[in-house]
Amino acid sequence: MSSMTILGGHAAPLGATFDGEGVNFAVFSEHARRITLCLFSPDGRTETHRIDLPERDGDVWHGYVPGLRPGQMYGLRADGPYAPHEGHRFNYNKLLLDPYAKRLTRHPEWHDALMGYRVGHADVDLSFDRRDSARYMPRCVVEDVLFAWGRDKPPRRPTSQTVIYEAHVKGMTQLHPDVQHKGKFLGLASDAILDHLVKLGITAIELLPVQAFLNDRFLVEKGLVNYWGYQTLGFFAPDPRYLAHDQIAEFQHMVARLHSAGIEVIMDVVYNHSCEGNELGPTLSFRGLDNRSYYRLAEDPRYYINDTGTGNTLNIDHPMVLRMVLDSLRYWVEEMHVDGFRFDLCTTLGRTPTGFDRGASFFDAIRQDPVLTRVKLIAEPWDIGPGGYRVGGFPPPFLEWNDKFRDGIRRFWRGDAGHVAVLADRITGSALQFDHSGRPATTSVNFVTAHDGFTLMDVVSYTQKHNEANGEGNRDGHNDNASDNMGVEGPTEDPKILAARTKRRRNLLATVLFSQGTPMLLAGDEIGNTQWGNNNAYCQDNEIGWLDWSDYDEDFLDFVRRLIAFRREHPILRQKRFLHARERIVDGLEDLFWWRADGRPMRDEDWGAPDLKTLCVEMRIASGTPVYAQREEALFLIFNRGHDVEVKLPECAEGRRWRLWIDTGRPEIDGKVITLPTVFAGCETTLMLELEAYND
The missing domain is CATH 2.60.40.1180 (Golgi alpha-mannosidase II)
Known part of the structure; x- marks a missing residue:
């Protein structure tokens, strides 16, 4: 490797920052002994330089390389103790992703070399693997995030005027006959999709995770993929699978197009855990940079606290981890112009050593932030940890997903006894849960369907879930769906059953749109989309998970448009x-x-x-x-x-x-x-x- 000049640089901002003449690199690690910058050839195949970052300010390692330009591929290595019983899992043989990387070239390629330990060794994760993981890892890319926004102006609709439409980038576009860039951000920005959304009348599109995420190994080995995206790999990088030309400007273009149509963009974000899993997971980024700082560890620090069900929990109590989360949120608002966030398993973000606290550092930090307080903030108010169900327990200005609304409304229309009083509570904003602390009636995000569960068509077509395609023996997904097949399980040609199902769908959506709160619709419900009874299509990147635009009831679509228009025209x-x-x-x-x-x-x-x-x-x-x-x-x-x-x-x-x-x-x-x-x-x-x- 040839020599390359590196100067001291600056400790802020974190990540790789191009200043017109070179690139500053800054990386946090409290317990590392050294941090090494690895540079790669333009095709990403050859590691051309290894340069130790020469300066350390507090726990931020940094250096400045003159002459580097946007497009430069890079990665990191961290040297330090490999001592799992002390919470340390440094392994210099593993190429690591910069937590602040603005773009990644691809997804990791599964191989045992990604593990910090020797797979199959008697001591399992206490062993040490010396293989270099670089050939199986994506590269980080230096980016210049400037974009010609022109007259782009965030719609900034009041929450009282908001109708949310939850959608998946690929699922929305893959089968649409008039979309050119299918499955991509550019496809979502197409005339065909914008025309549909504008005519429908929704005001905000809530995208399932679009930050770079991992395809879980157990899925890949079954010939499946992580379709939904709830395994984040990089909090600043758009997922490469949604880029048609490897340009982050494609995301910015999509946002600008949606804004031009008066539609806000809300991102579903996953800051409660990372894709690295438990102690048997891969070493891709946080684990290798500073495991003890980035994750909440158990009493025996070899193991992880798992309030998320994914194997690990990010340590938001650590000031530098909290800073990363806040920096990431501000980046998506300031540089990418998004209009809000839906926080997956948001209870986890409010957990302290003594339990959930609505005054936790995460909430306090957001509530005083001049950038983040001007966008929409939505909590998924539960996790699987002790006392994790917290509907109604979040501080303003957070809105909250209201599963009590979903379950109560489904059960009322199914005909369950005793649910008229439940319906009354739900259509008036679930005041018992939300009418406190000065919170408005719009706090409750009302829905009867979401990505997690049955589609609207399946709520009225299936009594039981049918998740066999997931390869888990139909054991995954919720068993209690408050659904009703109206007499026949699944598809039927019986005109009476079909008419009853259509009317039930009209009733369910009318209830959502006539209730106090903030309504949310699931993409495809307006056209009768089905997932064939699969209520957990997280791994179905195929016709099960994609919207079918080929044959739908135009009359039903028109009815949904009327419901949305009526709500818009009636402030009551x-x-x-x-x-x-x-x-x-x-x-x-x-x-x-x-x-x-x-x-x-x-x-x-x-x-x-x-x-x-x-x-x-x-x-x-x-x-x-x-x-x-x-x-x-x-x-x-x-x-x-x-x-x-x-x-x-x-x-x-x-x-x-x-x-x-x-x-x-x-x-x-x-x-x-x-x-x-x-x-x-x-x-x-x-x-x-x-x-x-x-x-x-």
Whole structure:
């Protein structure tokens, strides 16, 4: 290897930074004895230089190499003790990824040389493997992140106006006939996809993980891959499988295109663990750079605390690990222009030595950050650790996925007894969970389907999961899905069953979009996409996991568009203030009225009636809402899971009348004036009526 000049450089920023004349490298490691920079030939095959970083400021090792340019491939090696019982797993033979790398060339190629220990040795992970792992590792790439954003402007929609659409980059685009760059960021930015999203009416697309991630070895050996992406390999790099031309500008282009259509981009991010697994996992980055600092270790530091179910848990309590997470979040906001984040297993990020703490350093750091406080923050409020289920327990400004909404709504429409009161709680924002600490009613992210579980079509087509294709004997995935096959398991040609399934789907989505909170739809539900009963398609990078655009019900798609448009046009459905009966004094009217079908107010004893199948609710603008937002008088909703019923409507003042806009049993109705004091609610239907003023 020829010699190369390296200067002292700077300890900040971390990672590889091009300044126009050369590249500064800065890497954190508290326990290493030295950090070596490895440079590679333009094709990445030959390691041309090994240069020890010459300076150390605190625990940051750094050096500056004049003359290096963007496109330079590199990696790291860390020298230090290999002492698993002390929590140290340094192995200088292993090429490591820079945690701050902005681009990776590919994914690791599975080989035993990736392990820091000798596979099959009697001492297992206490042994030491001396093979060089470089040939099996991707290369980091020096990047200049500048992009010609032009007039790009984040939409910054208020949460009260937000409708989230959860989607997978490849799943959304792979089978679309009018998309050129299938499975890529550029495909998601295509005219065909933007046209679909704009016409649908959603305001934000929430992408399953797009940060670089690992294909788990056990999946590769079964001929499968990590399709969803919840095994992060690099927190700053877009996954190379979504790049058509190996340019990070492709991600930036996608964001700019979505912004031009008025659509925000939310990233699903996984900062609770890394892809390196437990003590038997590979040495790819964090483990080799400073295992004891990056991970939460057990009482015997040979082992890892596993609150995530993946083998390890990142040590967010460590200031430099927390800094990496925050630097990564700011990078995606400032350089890549994303509009928010959904935090996978977010309870883990709030764990301290004494348990979950809504005042943990992670939450406090985000809440004072001037960059991160201006974007949307969504928590998945659980993990598998002790006391890990924390729905309603996160601090503002976090929104939270509300699985209580999903389960309660599915069970109501399935016909489970005693769920009318549950429905009432859910459609009014799950106030018991979220109406505290000044949190708005939009805190609850309401959904009936998400990537993890059945699609909407499968919720009404399967009673049991069918995950055989995952190769785990159908043991994986949730068993309790609150689903209903409506009489036949899976596909059928029976017109009565098909009609019942379609109406059930209309009811489920109407409930999501007519409820207080922030609605979220799963991509493909609007076109009847199925995964053939697989409720855990994390490894199905094939027709099971991809959206089928070839044959769908245009009438159902139009109905979903109408639901979204109705929500957009009616502020009563998307208020920030919680609605509460018997608490409004402003104009002598309450916010919320619960009615029986006979037109009488609901009594306490009515809620527990075993045969209660119908819920009628009148909603108004919440007390204290500014006058400018009060553009409508009242909405009246009927959720009828029982037999056909005539519902007596609340009396109207002179010059007022009820108009029926939505009826899931008669989807052709769109603005019918109700002249009688009653309205017909068919079996298993949702009705939406608006009180309007009129002049004869």
